[in-house]
Amino acid sequence: MADSHGNTPAAWTGVIIAFIGFCVSGAFMVLDNPLGFWAGLIVAALGGVVGLAMRAAGMGMKPKVAKA
Numbered sequence: 001m002a003d004s005h006g007n008t009p010a011a012w013t014g015v016i017i018a019f020i021g022f023c024v025s026g027a028f029m030v031l032d033n034p035l036g037f038w039a040g041l042i043v044a045a046l047g048g049v050v051g052l053a054m055r056a057a058g059m060g061m062k063p064k065v066a067k068a
Contacts, residue, residue, distance in 0.1 A: 028040055
């Protein structure tokens, strides 16, 4: 069983940015605005990039040491 479910600043930031992007994309889809829809998807993808960058900067989960 997992000890952590990604409760790190990197995970939270990436998920919040992606959530905002999906909300923007969904709103513009309903409003029939393709440019806004694609812009929202780009923001959602940037959430993943930001999360990975923050993890690389040391704000993600620390590597587990194998127990003997």
